[in-house]
Amino acid sequence: MxxxxxxxxxxxxxxxxxHNERASYALETIHRLINSSQIVNVAFTNPESPFxxxxxxxxxxxxxxxxxxxxxxxxxxxxHGYVSARMxxxxxxxxxxxxxxxxxxxxxxxxxxxxxxxxALILATSxxxxxxxxxxxxxxxxxxxxxxxEEKKYALELITxxxxxxxxxxxRQPPTKAEMTSTSVLKVRITSGSAKIRDGGxxxxxxxxxxEEAQNSVWTGVLPIYSTVGEPIPTSYNKVEVPSNVSDFVxxxxxxxxxxxxxxxxx
Amino acid sequence: MxxxxxxxxxxxxxxxxxHNERASYALETIHRLINSSQIVNVAFTNPESPFxxxxxxxxxxxxxxxxxxxxxxxxxxxxHGYVSARMxxxxxxxxxxxxxxxxxxxxxxxxxxxxxxxxALILATSxxxxxxxxxxxxxxxxxxxxxxxEEKKYALELITxxxxxxxxxxxRQPPTKAEMTSTSVLKVRITSGSAKIRDGGxxxxxxxxxxEEAQNSVWTGVLPIYSTVGEPIPTSYNKVEVPSNVSDFVxxxxxxxxxxxxxxxxx
Numbered sequence: 353m354x355x356x357x358x359x360x361x362x363x364x365x366x367x368x369x370x371h372n373e374r375a376s377y378a379l380e381t382i383h384r385l386i387n388s389s390q391i392v393n394v395a396f397t398n399p400e401s402p403f404x405x406x407x408x409x410x411x412x413x414x415x416x417x418x419x420x421x422x423x424x425x426x427x428x429x430x431x432h433g434y435v436s437a438r439m440x441x442x443x444x445x446x447x448x449x450x451x452x453x454x455x456x457x458x459x460x461x462x463x464x465x466x467x468x469x470x471x472a473l474i475l476a477t478s479x480x481x482x483x484x485x486x487x488x489x490x491x492x493x494x495x496x497x498x499x500x501x502e503e504k505k506y507a508l509e510l511i512t513x514x515x516x517x518x519x520x521x522x523x524r525q526p527p528t529k530a531e532m533t534s535t536s537v538l539k540v541r542i543t544s545g546s547a548k549i550r551d552g553g554x555x556x557x558x559x560x561x562x563x564e565e566a567q568n569s570v571w572t573g574v575l576p577i578y579s580t581v582g583e584p585i586p587t588s589y590n591k592v593e594v595p596s597n598v599s600d601f602v603x604x605x606x607x608x609x610x611x612x613x614x615x616x617x618x619x
Numbered sequence: 620m621x622x623x624x625x626x627x628x629x630x631x632x633x634x635x636x637x638h639n640e641r642a643s644y645a646l647e648t649i650h651r652l653i654n655s656s657q658i659v660n661v662a663f664t665n666p667e668s669p670f671x672x673x674x675x676x677x678x679x680x681x682x683x684x685x686x687x688x689x690x691x692x693x694x695x696x697x698x699h700g701y702v703s704a705r706m707x708x709x710x711x712x713x714x715x716x717x718x719x720x721x722x723x724x725x726x727x728x729x730x731x732x733x734x735x736x737x738x739a740l741i742l743a744t745s746x747x748x749x750x751x752x753x754x755x756x757x758x759x760x761x762x763x764x765x766x767x768x769e770e771k772k773y774a775l776e777l778i779t780x781x782x783x784x785x786x787x788x789x790x791r792q793p794p795t796k797a798e799m800t801s802t803s804v805l806k807v808r809i810t811s812g813s814a815k816i817r818d819g820g821x822x823x824x825x826x827x828x829x830x831e832e833a834q835n836s837v838w839t840g841v842l843p844i845y846s847t848v849g850e851p852i853p854t855s856y857n858k859v860e861v862p863s864n865v866s867d868f869v870x871x872x873x874x875x876x877x878x879x880x881x882x883x884x885x886x
Binding site for chain 1: 631632636637638657658660662663664665667668669670671672673675677701703729730731733735737740742743744745746747749751753755757759775776779782783786787789790791794795798802820821823827828830833834835836837838839840841842843844845846847848849850851852853854856857858859860861862865869877880881884885
């Protein structure tokens with residue numbers, strides 16, 4: 353429809369250097385990958401240790417200010433999970449813009465968000481040409497604690513519906529006061545990002561293709577890999593039929609994941 | 620057999636603070652989780668940016684000095700993947716122990732390794748009690764480039780057989796000189812680590828269990844999730860039957876992953 357495809361600007365952080373033909377900077381590609389990742393890794397520097405902190409969290413892209421925004425529009429990342437004491441303090445301080453803070457600190461906690469899907473094992477003639485079909489994504493941005501009650505509700509609905517569509521509306525409502533105050537949500541203002549995608553089949557070297565002994569003894573091919581959701585297992589006290597949003601989710605999830613892996617393998 | 624279960628010492632880096640009943644420090648648990656992760660995330664600090672670098676790589680635990688070591692013994696992590704220019708320089712410098720380096724720098728590049736499996740979505744009465752069954756793992760250590768030819772071969776065999784058992788022996792042998800020189804392997808000397816595992820079913824609050832209206836309208840239960848390998852897809856030029864190590868791998872992988880998710884859901 354003549355719409356522009358937005359891309360993240362290339363910086364020292366996000367530029368893909370090796371196999372850059374596999375890189376994508378398109379917001380839509382990157383945001384979809386984040387939204388389809390059940391876990392995102394949140395990494396940040398720890399001033400008290402040489403090792404960065406890396407925490408598994410749950411995240412979805414969204415815009416509280418413009419909830420109707422498209423997946424390919426500039427969006428924030430809302431994440432939920434264990435907010436460590438240090439993370440909590442840094443992001444709170446950033447919100448409060450205390451005196452003596454540097455400009456950098458005022459923006460929030462610098463975080464690197466990453467996620468990957470493995471779509472196939474690629475078994476080549478030589479061990480050195482083995483590979484994966486994969487989709488990996490990385491985002492860079494500044495995390496702050498969401499303190500506005502309405503924005504927090506928006507984010508929790510977004511994140512819950514990211515697990516199973518419409519799930520938020522179908523749970524006990526409204527949230528209790530205790531639930532709202534005991535739950536922390538972080539908002540990451542994205543500065544850049546990139547995706548890297550490998551699809552297709554085996555890429556063998558010419559000398560291996562011409563090596564009769566090798567071709568007569570080594571099986572070469574692709575083992576597609578996809579995530580599967582099994583039959584829903586109700587609690588012992590559940591009184592409700594599996595609702596259509598759950599059964600549709602299971603069906604769609606399984607079909608989409610399998611089809612993606614098989615299509616990617618044959619590209 | 621009276622053998623001790625080795626545990627990583629608790630430090631400021633690896634101690635699990637929230638839900639510490641889910642934590643494990645056992646080397647065996649942690650090493651098995653790493654070995655069953657098709658991708659590990661390698662994070663390290665970037666002195667030129669506020670954002671840590673995070674790269675997806677392939678890794679396996681092993682011991683070149685004591686190849687017969689058990690999975691629960693102290694082991695190194697060998698990783699393969701794109702070694703960025705900075706990583707390469709830092710790890711090379713560390714190997715060479717140049718003058719003017721700090722003690723810290725001599726140990727290698729401090730890296731945080733992480734990986735996670737999602738085993739189920741836990742759908743509770745309240746959105747706030749939703750959860751995952753998951754297994755996540757984190758390791759801390761110092762990475763150096765493997766320069767010894769024999770150790771590099773050991774590591775590449777270990778990593779290739781981590782994808783599919785016996786695969787290294789069943790590919791074209793021996794590696795060419797060009798393959799060996801163009802491939803980088805890093806060895807991470809582990810200093811500490813921990814795992815965090817959630818299994819079981821829905822944990823609802825008492826007030827939600829007693830809320831008749833909620834119990835009459837909200838479906839509660841577990842959606843198990845597991846990774847599946849599809850039918851092997853041979854290359855157009857493949858001349859070999861699917862070998863038993865590949866077909867056994869597909870069968871075992873699918874059975875083990877599904878069984879783990881279903882058993883964990885019912886704990």
